[in-house]
Amino acid sequence: MSDATEDGVSEVVVTENPVVGNDLIISAEHLTLRFGGVVSLRDVSIEMRRGEILAVIGPNGAGKTSLFNSLTGVYQPQEGSIIFTPAGAAPLSVIGKKAYQIARAGVSRTFQASRLFMALSVFENIKIGAEDHRGIGLVGALVKGPGTRRGEHRSDEVVIELLDFVGLRNEANLIASQLSYGARRRLEIARALATDPQVILLDEPAAGTNPSEKLELAELIRRVRDERGVSVLLIEHDMKLIMSLAERLYVLNFGSVIAEGSPDEIRANQAVIDAYLGSSHEEAS
Amino acid sequence: MTIISPANLKRLFLILIVAAVVAIMTGTPGSSTASPTTGVHGSFMERVSWFGLFAAPRWLLFLTLGVIVWLLVSLYRPRARTIRQGIDHVLAFPKELSSRKPTRVTLIVIALVVVILLPKFVHESFWMYLIVEQIGVWILLALGLNVVVGFAGLLDLGFAAFYAIGAYTTAWLTGALPMPALFHHPIPTLWVIPIGILAAMVFGVLLGTPTLRLRGDYLAIVTLGFALIIDDFVETQSGVTGGGVGSSPVPHPSLNVGFWHFHWGISQTPYYYLCLIFVVVFIIVFTSLEHSRIGRAWVAIREDEVAAESVGINPLKYKVMAFAVGAASGGFGGVMSAGLVGIITPGLFTYQVSVNVLVLVIFGGMGSIWGVALGAIVIQTATSYLDNYQPWGYQINDLYMYIGALLIIMMIFRPAGLLPSRRRRREFAMAEGGEEMHTDEVLSGEQP
Numbered sequence: 262m263s264d265a266t267e268d269g270v271s272e273v274v275v276t277e278n279p280v281v282g283n284d285l286i287i288s289a290e291h292l293t294l295r296f297g298g299v300v301s302l303r304d305v306s307i308e309m310r311r312g313e314i315l316a317v318i319g320p321n322g323a324g325k326t327s328l329f330n331s332l333t334g335v336y337q338p339q340e341g342s343i344i345f346t347p348a349g350a351a352p353l354s355v356i357g358k359k360a361y362q363i364a365r366a367g368v369s370r371t372f373q374a375s376r377l378f379m380a381l382s383v384f385e386n387i388k389i390g391a392e393d394h395r396g397i398g399l400v401g402a403l404v405k406g407p408g409t410r411r412g413e414h415r416s417d418e419v420v421i422e423l424l425d426f427v428g429l430r431n432e433a434n435l436i437a438s439q440l441s442y443g444a445r446r447r448l449e450i451a452r453a454l455a456t457d458p459q460v461i462l463l464d465e466p467a468a469g470t471n472p473s474e475k476l477e478l479a480e481l482i483r484r485v486r487d488e489r490g491v492s493v494l495l496i497e498h499d500m501k502l503i504m505s506l507a508e509r510l511y512v513l514n515f516g517s518v519i520a521e522g523s524p525d526e527i528r529a530n531q532a533v534i535d536a537y538l539g540s541s542h543e544e545a546s
Numbered sequence: 547m548t549i550i551s552p553a554n555l556k557r558l559f560l561i562l563i564v565a566a567v568v569a570i571m572t573g574t575p576g577s578s579t580a581s582p583t584t585g586v587h588g589s590f591m592e593r594v595s596w597f598g599l600f601a602a603p604r605w606l607l608f609l610t611l612g613v614i615v616w617l618l619v620s621l622y623r624p625r626a627r628t629i630r631q632g633i634d635h636v637l638a639f640p641k642e643l644s645s646r647k648p649t650r651v652t653l654i655v656i657a658l659v660v661v662i663l664l665p666k667f668v669h670e671s672f673w674m675y676l677i678v679e680q681i682g683v684w685i686l687l688a689l690g691l692n693v694v695v696g697f698a699g700l701l702d703l704g705f706a707a708f709y710a711i712g713a714y715t716t717a718w719l720t721g722a723l724p725m726p727a728l729f730h731h732p733i734p735t736l737w738v739i740p741i742g743i744l745a746a747m748v749f750g751v752l753l754g755t756p757t758l759r760l761r762g763d764y765l766a767i768v769t770l771g772f773a774l775i776i777d778d779f780v781e782t783q784s785g786v787t788g789g790g791v792g793s794s795p796v797p798h799p800s801l802n803v804g805f806w807h808f809h810w811g812i813s814q815t816p817y818y819y820l821c822l823i824f825v826v827v828f829i830i831v832f833t834s835l836e837h838s839r840i841g842r843a844w845v846a847i848r849e850d851e852v853a854a855e856s857v858g859i860n861p862l863k864y865k866v867m868a869f870a871v872g873a874a875s876g877g878f879g880g881v882m883s884a885g886l887v888g889i890i891t892p893g894l895f896t897y898q899v900s901v902n903v904l905v906l907v908i909f910g911g912m913g914s915i916w917g918v919a920l921g922a923i924v925i926q927t928a929t930s931y932l933d934n935y936q937p938w939g940y941q942i943n944d945l946y947m948y949i950g951a952l953l954i955i956m957m958i959f960r961p962a963g964l965l966p967s968r969r970r971r972r973e974f975a976m977a978e979g980g981e982e983m984h985t986d987e988v989l990s991g992e993q994p
Contacts, residue, residue: 333856364858376853378846380972389846390857392839399867402838403831412839438976456857 699848704773712880746877911963
């Protein structure tokens with residue numbers, strides 16, 4: 262617990278939530294991501310503890326989604342390191358890995374604009390997530406041996422369990438595009454959970470949903486952590502939602518971390534207020 | 547709604563323009579040097595007989611036809627919804643029936659019996675040629691390309707390359723190329739079938755591994771390039787492939803099992819059965835692939851590659867797999883063709899072949915195995931018939947003009963193809979903006 266002594270916050274969090282472990286599940290250090298001359302992330306360091314609900318907030322263009330894309334292998338930061346430590350397995354360096362390799366290792370995600378397989382049914386969407394995409398050969402898929410059939414059976418069970426978990430059991434045969442926005446968000450979470458992840462990254466899960474759907478989503482996200490033991494990293498703009506859900510927050514602005522702490526600390530942080538409302542020192546030009 | 551409304555008059559104007567274009571298309575060709583406009587002039591002014599009833603200039607004929615079409619459309623539009631509902635109502639029972647498993651099995655059995663007995667009914671050599679060379683081989687090609695374009699969503703403009711590889715592998719191994727056969731020991735044509743399929747698949751992997759990192763248009767350009775390279779290679783490397791002259795005759799396949807000898811000869815019928823067996827095998831293999839984990843991974847990649855990767859699918863692996871699987875039936879098409887035609891020349895594997903296969907797939911319905919087969923049957927029958935009989939002043943050079951017009955009409959009225967797969971139809975419906983736009987709304991240009 263050498264890290265936790267640096268800030269009293271994390272100790273408080275640990276005592277409040279026994280689910281949260283003390284070891285780091287994701288540790289990103291000094292990430293810098295550039296696109297040509299544009300610096301999207303500047304020396305960003307993030308530590309995520311096993312079992313916590315961690316949030317990243319910041320104004321538009323602050324680099325939140327870039328951070329997510331870096332953590333999941335979609336973007337490759339030019340500098341820095343990302344270490345993902347799955348339970349009961351050796352730590353894994355994320356940088357240089359492909360997105361699908363990271364997904365298989367146990368880091369799953371949803372997308373800002375939901376990216377479901379819109380022409381497929383709810384069931385099929387989750388099933389594609391639940392299936393093992395590792396060792397399929399052509400012959401294995403064609404000759405439906407006992408192994409293949411067992412795999413099918415297992416993934417069907419996972420799908421049904423997840424349909425119940427996110428409350429889409431009755432919509433299983435609907436086409437994804439027929440769902441309401443709130444239901445799409447839940448489906449995306451279910452698909453991400455189908456890969457049996459240890460960390461789930463949710464990119465604005467409540468975007469485009471109505472207030473009652475927001476409450477349901479918050480409840481669902483909490484259950485993802487409490488019932489399934491999946492650590493949650495979350496980007497969200499709805500402050501009420503995030504303050505009630507997150508145990509710890511990072512605030513990004515212009516690609517840099519400007520604050521880190523508990524919801525109460527962040528609320529009181531002058532740099533954060535400046536970032537959101539504009540600072541009084543700035544010249545009005 | 548009155549017939550004389552601005553929208554309806556606009557429609558009349560559009561229809562008359564189309565009629566004028568059709569009149570020029572079907573009219574007399576102009577002499578290019580002396581008076582280039584004679585064709586246009588003749589297309590409108592020439593007197594033609596109306597089904598032998600009376601003679602009138604062509605412009606009158608097409609004007610009348612245009613007005614008739616316009617009147618029909620005007621009459622149809624107010625009742626469109628009722629008529630569509632009526633059709634849906636009538637079709638509801640057959641549709642429901644055909645979705646039941648016993649019906650499907652019965653239909654497939656009936657279809658199989660018909661295709662097995664088909665050569666017994668067909669005696670004219672043109673129709674036999676049509677069935678084997680124009681439909682059989684092209685169904686194989688279309689089925690293969692359907693895996694690549696329809697299942698995995700990869701635009702491949704160079705599918706003829708795999709066809710060529712199958713054919714030239716056959717010619718090489720049977721000793722029909724200037725280049726000596728492998729180990730200087732020609733092997734029987736029938737034995738080449740697995741090797742030809744395998745060779746095409748290997749080329750699929752070799753081409754796919756570096757290029758399938760590209761997406762969309764970039765991939766299309768690279769595949770086009772690959773096909774042009776193959777085409778150029780067989781054309782110019784006469785020491786290896788025989789160049790423009792082509793190969794020596796590839797021996798017809800023959801089968802020797804114990805005392806039973808069978809020889810494929812000049813007759814098309816044995817080839818028909820050889821082709822039929824493989825078409826059935828490929829249909830079974832591709833159908834079960836479509837419904838396997840691999841098939842679902844293909845759909846996922848086709849719909850959203852980033853999302854597919856986020857659930858642990860390695861896109862490159864599955865795309866290469868689609869290329870290889872598709873190449874297999876294209877390669878077999880090549881082997882078949884080589885055995886059937888005998889002398890193979892570069893002219894059989896041009897860019898037009900790739901485009902034509904793509905037309906079959908788009909027309910039939912991307913991603914739908916039965917649709918693609920039906921598309922191949924319809925288009926190949928129509929084009930061969932036109933080429934052979936040249937009815938109504940049809941000219942061979944005009945073929946692609948008509949196919950282009952056909953595709954445009956398809957894209958307006960049935961964008962997902964003749965017999966689309968359910969998923970593909972949904973994708974197209976969504977691409978059109980969430981809800982299906984009806985054909986008459988498209989015609990009149992009204993915003994929904």
